[in-house]
Amino acid sequence: MGAETPSRASLASYTGAARAVDSAAILGFFAAAGANVSRVWALGMEALDGATAAAICLGYLASDLGSGTVHWFFDTWLSARTPVLGSMFVRPFREHHVDPKAITRHDFVETNGSNCLATAPVLLGALLLDPSSSIAAQFGVVFLVALALGVFATNxxxxxxxxxxxxxxxxxxxxxGLVLRPEHHSVHHRAPFARHYCITTGWMNPLLDGLGYFRSLERAISALTRAVPRAEDAAIT
Ligand SMILES: [Zn+2]
Ligand SMILES: [Zn+2]
Structure with missing residues (x-):
């Protein structure tokens, strides 16, 4: 293992600064999500129709797709030592492969803080829409809130x-099967460790794996940047 290869000990660090950011992100998430939900709720029960149900389902589905894409990205590219992104996003994914049970020892803040931070643009985008202005705007707000809640729940x-x-x-x-099943997710932790990236519900995994979605993205990124997928994993082994 080379000097630049992240060790288990170095990956296990979770600084006080990171906890402070995570705590603030969680508070911000609940404030922004609550503000959005209250605006939709104020429209009355008659607004909770089939389109609203469809927006909730699509938002939840999109969160699964998003979980897979983000998980794949941080499993495949960058390093735990990449400034900012390394400690906030790459580290948890790489640590998880070294010690899959470590996540079960994380408290609420460490488990959920980074995803609350990630949903900030989604919830702020929803706040820019006025759900009372049109059916489309209402659909958009509900979709974005369902997406944010799904992302929040993912970790x-x-x-x-x-x-x-x-x-x-x-x-x-x-x-x-309404949330990620342990048996389904175990596929990600078996060789070649590059399948079933989606970790909210796993609903998108058969489709994405069947289409070769992630391998296609890797070929495109490698062609553009000459970067090698999972280069850090190769260094460890
Ligand atoms: Zn992974
Ligand atoms: Zn896992």
Whole structure:
């Protein structure tokens, strides 16, 4: 293992500064999500129609696609030592491959802070829309809020997929396939360690793996940048 290769100890650091950022991000997430939900709620029950249900489903589906794309990106490119992004996003994914159970030892702030930060543009974008102005704007706000809530839940659902014990309600959701199932996610942790990146529900994994979605993106990025996918993994092994 070379001097520049991240060790398990170096990956395990979670600084006080990172915790402060995560804590602020969680507070900001609940404030922005609550503001958006209250604006839709103010429209009254008659506004909660089929289009609203479709926007919720599409937002949840989009969060699964987003989880897979972001997970793939930070598994495949950059380094745990990349400024800012390395400690906030790359480190948790790389640590997870070294020690898959570590995520189950993270508290609420460490588990969910980074995803709250990631949803900031989504929730701020929703706040720029006036849900009372048109059906399309209402659909957009509901979609973006459902997307943000799905992204927020992702790390927690991923953590539960690795936990030895989960609350009965969570087990039921897993059995129903409404959230990430441990058996489904275990595929990601088996060779070649480059499948089933989606970790909110996993619903998108069969489609994306079947289409070769991530391999196509890797070929395109390598052609453009000459970067090697999973170069840091190759250095470790
Ligand atoms: Zn991974
Ligand atoms: Zn995992």
């Amino acid at each position: 927690q659902l991923h953590k539960w997929a690795h936990a030895d014990e989960v609350p009965p309600g969570v087990r039921w959701l897993q059995c129903m």
